[in-house]
Amino acid sequence: MTSLAAYRGAILHFLHEPNATAPGVTNPDDATSTALPAWQYWQDGLLLVENGHIRQLGDASELLPQLAAELAEGLAIQHYPHHLILPGFVDTHIHYPQTEMIGAYGEQLLRWLNTYTFPTEQKFANPAYAEQVAAFFLAELLRNGTTTAMVFGTVHPQSVDALFSAAQQHGLRLIAGKVMMDRNAPSALCDTAETSYSETRALIERWHGVDRLQYAITPRFAITSSPEQLNMAGKLLSEFDDVYLHTHLAENHDEVAWVKELFPTARHYLDVYAQAGLVGKRSVFAHGIHLSDDECSLLASRDAAIAHCPTSNLFLGSGLLNLTRLQNAGVKVGLGTDIGAGSSFSLFRTMDEAYKVQQLQGCNLAPMQALYMATLGGAKALDLESKIGNFAAGKEADFTLLDLHATPLLKFRTAHCKNIEELVFVLNTLGDDRLIEKTFALGRCVHQRD
Structure with a gap:
């Protein structure tokens, strides 16, 4: 039996190591980009998980119309405003x-x-x-x-x-x-x-x-x-x-x-x-x-x-x-x-x-370099980039939901971030276990914050 789940919120993952010649861009299809983006970020994204693996991700406005049949059959969109979804x-x-x-x-x-x-x-x-x-x-x-x-x-x-x-x-x-x-x-x-x-x-x-x-x-x-x-x-x-x-x-x-x-x-x-x-x-x-x-x-x-x-x-x-x-x-x-x-x-x-x-x-x-090392870079260090580390289709669905309002200071500070790079640096600097609202392994919730 197929198991499908959908998670909506801000989503960020890496495609390769950030560096000066391949900057991250918010739109991976931007025709002006001369290099494969180091990361992909959707302010309102949708992550689809099927049978413990990544099925698809992208902008919610583009993917939701494609889910009409599943929605009609009862698929519930788990929506997380003021959250950021990251690979585990x-x-x-x-x-x-x-x-x-x-x-x-x-x-x-x-x-x-x-x-x-x-x-x-x-x-x-x-x-x-x-x-x-x-x-x-x-x-x-x-x-x-x-x-x-x-x-x-x-x-x-x-x-x-x-x-x-x-x-x-x-x-x-x-x-x-x-x-x-x-x-x-x-x-x-x-x-x-x-x-x-x-x-x-x-x-x-x-x-x-x-x-x-x-x-x-x-x-x-x-x-x-x-x-x-x-x-x-x-x-x-x-x-x-x-x-x-x-x-x-x-x-x-x-x-x-x-x-x-x-x-x-x-x-x-x-x-x-x-x-x-x-x-x-x-x-x-x-x-x-x-x-x-x-x-x-x-x-x-x-x-x-x-x-x-x-x-x-x-x-x-x-x-x-x-x-x-x-x-x-x-x-x-x-x-x-x-x-x-x-x-x-x-x-x-x-x-x-x-x-x-x-x-x-x-x-x-750089903040993106640090976060890369904690996700896809770590997966590459362990020779596991074909299985984990980002949200590429077919990979194992290990991910976390970060609550950007987890503390009064985080709520106040993240509201003043001008872009995703600044937000990531703030999280890297101020974040700790309180940020983690849920942790998923193979698509199954294995931790939920009290």
């Missing part, structure tokens, strides 16, 4: 086991891991505890309009089972993996090269490609994996050519120096992963703040991606990402909240901090 957000790097330790005080990366992270992650040996945190974690994602995420578990296979089971119930698109870690960590959190291989392989066979779930091979970072374990991760990537690689890269100066000591024959940090066969199209590296030109070139040539995590980078004092440098090198970049060093599940808060990180380096992050 894509979080390219987050740790669900660290949900309980957000806001842990006073340390930079390496001491922070030992002081807070490792003790917290030991709790996930208990499957019941993992299930409890997984349920809360997913509810927070949806409350913030995030419909796709790439997620770290812990070293315990049961942590991944709990997360995938909960995500499956919501029909979410989720990429996750068990941490591989065989040195420089508490013994209770260490596996071995052999057990990390066998446990990861079993999880891939159990979960990868089931419904909307996909697996990421997940060495925490080079410091906590021996060369043997990294090689085992590479072996898994060669055996399952459509799984992901998810790890950390060049986040902190002390981390980079320690990696150089542990792997003296590597040209640089990224070369450690490259030697193990871990740098490819579905490789996503969190942070990438302190990279050489050669590392940027290698990322681009292998079509790998960086997850930019500004709230975490500022919170831990790790450094300021040079986004322009990565973009000029042709590196794909998505946004990550990096809970729990990151201080918010909200991609709006993440975009706000990303803007400030560039301001501190004398650059402006």
Whole structure:
């Protein structure tokens, strides 16, 4: 039986990355436009969702006459004045086991891991505890309009089972993996090269490609994996050519120096992963703040991606990402909240901090560029642009309804916006979870604001 739903309101999505040579235009059919528009915006738009996928979108005045038969048969138009409909957000790097330790005080990366992270992650040996945190974690994602995420578990296979089971119930698109870690960590959190291989392989066979779930091979970072374990991760990537690689890269100066000591024959940090066969199209590296030109070139040539995590980078004092440098090198970049060093599940808060990180380096992050990275750009970073990221016909219907009157300040400020670019910047700067009135996954409402 066909299921059709129609949503009316202001609608915005991206067709490709915004840049100076392909500006966004409000009318995609404008004959004066010399390039494909970066985004499409309808002040009074209509989004049609059929059987969990996008059927059509466009100006309401043009599409409504085409729906005469469906309207006569009882199709109800769900109308949302003073709302903006966006594709669901894509979080390219987050740790669900660290949900309980957000806001842990006073340390930079390496001491922070030992002081807070490792003790917290030991709790996930208990499957019941993992299930409890997984349920809360997913509810927070949806409350913030995030419909796709790439997620770290812990070293315990049961942590991944709990997360995938909960995500499956919501029909979410989720990429996750068990941490591989065989040195420089508490013994209770260490596996071995052999057990990390066998446990990861079993999880891939159990979960990868089931419904909307996909697996990421997940060495925490080079410091906590021996060369043997990294090689085992590479072996898994060669055996399952459509799984992901998810790890950390060049986040902190002390981390980079320690990696150089542990792997003296590597040209640089990224070369450690490259030697193990871990740098490819579905490789996503969190942070990438302190990279050489050669590392940027290698990322681009292998079509790998960086997850930019500004709230975490500022919170831990790790450094300021040079986004322009990565973009000029042709590196794909998505946004990550990096809970729990990151201080918010909200991609709006993440975009706000990303803007400030560039301001501190004398650059402006355009509002549309930031929103692109949170939607279609994130989908491209995860090699999922054929399925999610915008409202192209046939894609999975993951989207959010933003209430522009969610707070008195938003209502007042958005009323004075002169165009869609200004509106987006205001939302990027002032927005948070209160903006999200509803979140949809595969066309089904999975969160509604109280």
